[in-house]
Amino acid sequence: MSSQIRRFKIKVPASSANIGPGFDVLGIGLQLYLTLDVTIDPSRSSNSDPNNVVLKYEGDLAENVPLQSDKNLVTSSALYVLRCNGFTQFPNGTFIDVTNPVPLGRGLGSSASAIVAGVCLGNEIAQLGMDKIRMLDYCLMIERHPDNIAAAMLGGFVGSYLNELPIEEHDANLPLEYILPRSSTPVDKIVNSPPPKNIGEYMSYDWCKSIKCVCIIPNFEVSTDKSRAVLPESYTRPDIVYNLQRIAILTTALTQTPPNEKLIYQAMKDKIHQPYRSGLIPGLPEVLQSVTPESHPGLCGICLSGAGPTILCLATKNYDEIAKTVVDIFKRDGVECDWKVLDLAYDGATVEQIV
Numbered sequence: 001m002s003s004q005i006r007r008f009k010i011k012v013p014a015s016s017a018n019i020g021p022g023f024d025v026l027g028i029g030l031q032l033y034l035t036l037d038v039t040i041d042p043s044r045s046s047n048s049d050p051n052n053v054v055l056k057y058e059g060d061l062a063e064n065v066p067l068q069s070d071k072n073l074v075t076s077s078a079l080y081v082l083r084c085n086g087f088t089q090f091p092n093g094t095f096i097d098v099t100n101p102v103p104l105g106r107g108l109g110s111s112a113s114a115i116v117a118g119v120c121l122g123n124e125i126a127q128l129g130m131d132k133i134r135m136l137d138y139c140l141m142i143e144r145h146p147d148n149i150a151a152a153m154l155g156g157f158v159g160s161y162l163n164e165l166p167i168e169e170h171d172a173n174l175p176l177e178y179i180l181p182r183s184s185t186p187v188d189k190i191v192n193s194p195p196p197k198n199i200g201e202y203m204s205y206d207w208c209k210s211i212k213c214v215c216i217i218p219n220f221e222v223s224t225d226k227s228r229a230v231l232p233e234s235y236t237r238p239d240i241v242y243n244l245q246r247i248a249i250l251t252t253a254l255t256q257t258p259p260n261e262k263l264i265y266q267a268m269k270d271k272i273h274q275p276y277r278s279g280l281i282p283g284l285p286e287v288l289q290s291v292t293p294e295s296h297p298g299l300c301g302i303c304l305s306g307a308g309p310t311i312l313c314l315a316t317k318n319y320d321e322i323a324k325t326v327v328d329i330f331k332r333d334g335v336e337c338d339w340k341v342l343d344l345a346y347d348g349a350t351v352e353q354i355v
């Protein structure tokens, strides 16, 4: 690694996964950015941290975000990339200021932004020159569903699937603690070789630019693990067909200008995850039925964002009225909400060198 001072900025968008029927498949990048301001100055010491990186964090739930590099999701993801490429720690003099407006555990892909930022950080620190598709292999070793990860890395509206890897490459299914080691992980289990290639495949779709994303964010967290634990192991054929039929229509309907609101509204319905998650999100069934293209002109569709509790409304106008209806329903259940109107982040993750 170089002995000169280096400065760069990494920006990674928030994301919304599923978009109704596309459970673990569809995602959109959103213009709300996790930012890392990175300085590597070999004349300054950063060895107060075991891996040589001094972190500062400003953002949502800052008190819950660890600053020690092997516990923090951004830096532990970067350390995984470094380790797989022959580096044991950050170069001396690494300082990172993290600014994070993406709320944690609310269904806006905060963990995906952190992992994508960390993998981009490892790539940049060690000057590995990986492209985004190769970096996605590293990300998918850490978070196994590609929807948020692909949207955060690539931006825009993205569909993805995981390849069926040959048996010798099944380390794509290793326990997370082998990838991001804890103090209890046996040393011989820690993964230090690069991941298999092409763990996933990705398709970027166009997006009808008049459609904006109204994100209504309840003030409580639902961890993705908890929100996945309530889902059944298997589904009935009618429920699977219901979702498949809608995904087939939705991926094209969201590209068309002008948008066909009624078609999109129906195509954003889901029977695979939302019904099972209503126990974790008070008022969810009522919220999903409360806003329609008839009651709120301009509304195209409504769904749970990712694993929740955020509600994603796609709309071309009447953003305030749409948000207010959802906010008022949550309020009746004693839940306060924040809300934002966001455009898609079309570029995904970016790295800017600062000279």
Ligand SMILES: Nc1ncnc2c1ncn2[C@@H]1O[C@H](COP(=O)(O)OP(=O)(O)OP(=O)(O)O)[C@@H](O)[C@H]1O
Pocket: 015, 017, 034, 065, 066, 072, 073, 074, 100, 103, 104, 105, 106, 107, 108, 109, 110, 111, 112, 114, 148, 222, 223, 224, 225, 305, 306, 307, 308
């Ligand atoms: N910038 C960050 N720095 C460190 N840790 C983070 C950061 N962002 C997220 N995390 C970790 O990820 C956890 C949230 O991940 P989780 O998958 O449960 O929700 P989410 O990614 O916000 O929502 P969803 O996956 O449904 O879109 C946080 O509690 C925190 O531990």
Ligand SMILES: N[C@@H](CCO)C(=O)O
Pocket: 017, 018, 023, 024, 025, 145, 147, 148, 224, 227, 228, 273, 306, 307
């Ligand atoms: N597809 C994932 C997104 C959350 O990370 C889920 O709904 O559980």
